[in-house]
Amino acid sequence: QKEVEQNSGPLSVPEGAIASLNCTYSDRVSQSFFWYRQYSGKSPELIMSIYSNGDKEDGRFTAQLNKASQYVSLLIRDSQPSDSATYLCAVRDRGNTPLVFGKGTRLSVIA
Amino acid sequence: KAGVTQTPRYLIKTRGQQVTLSCSPISGHRSVSWYQQTPGQGLQFLFEYFSETQRNKGNFPGRFSGRQFSNSRSEMNVSTLELGDSALYLCASGVGETGNTIYFGEGSWLTVV
Numbered sequence: 001q002k003e004v005e006q007n008s009g010p011l012s013v014p015e016g017a018i019a020s021l022n023c024t025y026s027d028r029v030s031q032s033f034f035w036y037r038q039y040s041g042k043s044p045e046l047i048m049s050i051y052s053n054g055d056k057e058d059g060r061f062t063a064q065l066n067k068a069s070q071y072v073s074l075l076i077r078d079s080q081p082s083d084s085a086t087y088l089c090a091v092r093d094r095g096n097t098p099l100v101f102g103k104g105t106r107l108s109v110i111a
Numbered sequence: 112k113a114g115v116t117q118t119p120r121y122l123i124k125t126r127g128q129q130v131t132l133s134c135s136p137i138s139g140h141r142s143v144s145w146y147q148q149t150p151g152q153g154l155q156f157l158f159e160y161f162s163e164t165q166r167n168k169g170n171f172p173g174r175f176s177g178r179q180f181s182n183s184r185s186e187m188n189v190s191t192l193e194l195g196d197s198a199l200y201l202c203a204s205g206v207g208e209t210g211n212t213i214y215f216g217e218g219s220w221l222t223v224v
Contacts, residue, residue, distance in 0.1 A: 042217070043216060046213075088153075098156045103153035
């Protein structure tokens with residue numbers, strides 16, 4: 001059974017700080033990795049995807065992937081109160097298998 | 112470009128009834144996936160359709176079913192509703208290719224009383 005693990009939080013960071021969100025996955029053949037943000041009462045929205053080892057940057061967001069350690073992370077620089085949400089990590093095997101989601105980490109950015 | 116559209120947004124049903132939820136994917140997307148989200152279990156995969164064929168299925172009882180039409184629109188049905196079926200039902204669409212990204216609709220909030 002594929003598992004995607006995230007610390008449920010809440011993770012509290014001061015405004016302007018770097019928030020670091022972590023995710024581990026159990027299946028070594030996983031090949032596609034995604035981060036979604038979900039505000040309370042809303043649906044998940046895609047932040048970014050990453051497929052290769054290393055870092056991928058998009059604005060204030062950086063995704064980091066280490067397949068050998070089965071670990072993917074999301075860094076949010078210059079955190080803002082509007083970043084307060086639940087962040088969902090999702091993993092997909094090769095091919096067209098379904099996305100498997102972690103239960104999410106709740107982030108709270110304190111002004 | 113319009114996003115994923117789900118209807119109805121909110122509904123209340125009585126235990127034992129059945130419900131049908133509808134999803135219109137992003138234009139050009141051929142894959143539609145359905146997820147159930149509850150506070151305790153998180154996002155759980157129900158099924159995925161691609162070109163009118165069920166491509167993947169999650170571990171849900173047979174009361175949960177779905178289909179996809181030739182225009183890629185999809186419906187899911189839950190029969191004999193139970194209190195535990197109360198959840199946010201999310202539809203997501205993608206282009207359907209290997210490793211593709213999926214985009215969620217706003218969801219249908221189902222309450223079973």
